[in-house]
Amino acid sequence: MRILIQNGRVLDPASGRNGSFDILTEDDKIIKVEEKIDAEKAGAGKVIDAGGCFVMPGLIDLHVHLRDPGLTHKETVETGAMAAARGGFTTIVAMPNTKPVTDDKQKVSYVHNKAKMNAPIHVLQAGAVTKGQEGKELADIEGMAEAGAPAISEDGKSVMDSGLYREAMKIAARAGIPVLAHCEDINLVKGGVVNADEHTEAMGYRGISNAVEDIIAARDIMLARETGVHLHLCHCSTKDSVRMVKEAKEEGLFVTAEVCPHHFTLTSEDIVEGDTNFKMNPPLRTKEDVEALRQGLKDDIMDVISTDHAPHAASEKLKGMDAAPFGIVGLETAVPLTVTELVEKGILTPMQMAEKMSYNPAKVIGVDRGSLEAGKEADIVIINPKEEYIIDASCFASKGRNTPFNGWKVRGKVKMTICGGRIVYDDSKK
Ligand SMILES: NC(=O)N[C@@H](CC(=O)O)C(=O)O
Numbered sequence: 001m002r003i004l005i006q007n008g009r010v011l012d013p014a015s016g017r018n019g020s021f022d023i024l025t026e027d028d029k030i031i032k033v034e035e036k037i038d039a040e041k042a043g044a045g046k047v048i049d050a051g052g053c054f055v056m057p058g059l060i061d062l063h064v065h066l067r068d069p070g071l072t073h074k075e076t077v078e079t080g081a082m083a084a085a086r087g088g089f090t091t092i093v094a095m096p097n098t099k100p101v102t103d104d105k106q107k108v109s110y111v112h113n114k115a116k117m118n119a120p121i122h123v124l125q126a127g128a129v130t131k132g133q134e135g136k137e138l139a140d141i142e143g144m145a146e147a148g149a150p151a152i153s154e155d156g157k158s159v160m161d162s163g164l165y166r167e168a169m170k171i172a173a174r175a176g177i178p179v180l181a182h183c184e185d186i187n188l189v190k191g192g193v194v195n196a197d198e199h200t201e202a203m204g205y206r207g208i209s210n211a212v213e214d215i216i217a218a219r220d221i222m223l224a225r226e227t228g229v230h231l232h233l234c235h236c237s238t239k240d241s242v243r244m245v246k247e248a249k250e251e252g253l254f255v256t257a258e259v260c261p262h263h264f265t266l267t268s269e270d271i272v273e274g275d276t277n278f279k280m281n282p283p284l285r286t287k288e289d290v291e292a293l294r295q296g297l298k299d300d301i302m303d304v305i306s307t308d309h310a311p312h313a314a315s316e317k318l319k320g321m322d323a324a325p326f327g328i329v330g331l332e333t334a335v336p337l338t339v340t341e342l343v344e345k346g347i348l349t350p351m352q353m354a355e356k357m358s359y360n361p362a363k364v365i366g367v368d369r370g371s372l373e374a375g376k377e378a379d380i381v382i383i384n385p386k387e388e389y390i391i392d393a394s395c396f397a398s399k400g401r402n403t404p405f406n407g408w409k410v411r412g413k414v415k416m417t418i419c420g421g422r423i424v425y426d427d428s429k430k
């Protein structure tokens, strides 16, 4: 089967193509990219008019919580992968804070096998750093890497024992995989649920200061320097995280970093009192932090936009600000928030959007994706950047509806997601 995508604005960081091109796929591969491809001569079985749309390599999300196994009332491999396809993603990395924790090769393979059977997109499972995420004994990092884990991560926590973390980094460096670091000094949190500032204090909430993140980000960069591991900082939320990443890169350290849409869109001033959809970890910070994150993305200090898709059941999120779990869903709102908040406002060029949502994340985990060149796998997303609509969480494919963006008027609609040459989401066929 051949699919021809015509008239779109191709944005392909790998080749530098940025303009009107047609793309022809055959089975699971891209076979031709040219200014004009004749549908009849090409033998196209399906022709897609992408006029007015961005055509980018399929998006890659390095930070997703699929909750499978063990927490499948929140999400499963299948529902999370469907949400990803609907959000324009063709590859996602699942975090290991499942039940039980994904900390050995059998558990990694469980998710990979389930995804192969039932998921419309590529799902890669990251392995935990320590057994049970207990921070005491290292997990079988080599074994998990052999089973195809693209990275290790203790996400949800930090490994507070620096000696143990350094050992893990050495093993990851040898195995050739990055460490995805959740930076949080647990001894400083003290029951905090939102950012520590005057707005949240006025609402009577306990705060999480920037130092909670910054101290561990600094430590992890020092350990990356010592071990030579590829350190990737997850969900950066503070201005000093951006500064430290900049300095680490200037020094030539192997450090990359991601920012999530909620952190570049909202500040703690946007928190609606009592609404736990504004509770996530790290928390929504100040205007100064948000500006630094935006500038960091613009200046290419921050490499990746990831979602930190963290679905929770409505009943859990109804427990009030102190007791509700941290986290919001993100797979189905990342594209419109990036288009509306960054591209439309001139902070990112469309090409930078393609870099940070596909090309760079592919490089972080070392997969041969994130490119629209002939010969590559046909993972493609078509986005109409001008289409305006209202985010409606009740339409999400995810089981999670926990988002502060419900009802927001946005621009940037995913029109079609193609994975391995198959149409896995078509906005015209809802
Ligand atoms: N980000 C969150 O607020 N929550 C995540 C954990 C994490 O990514 O740290 C979760 O698993 O729910």
Ligand SMILES: [Zn+2]
Pocket (backbone or CB within 6 Å): 155, 156, 157, 182, 234, 235, 281, 282
């Ligand atoms: Zn985290």
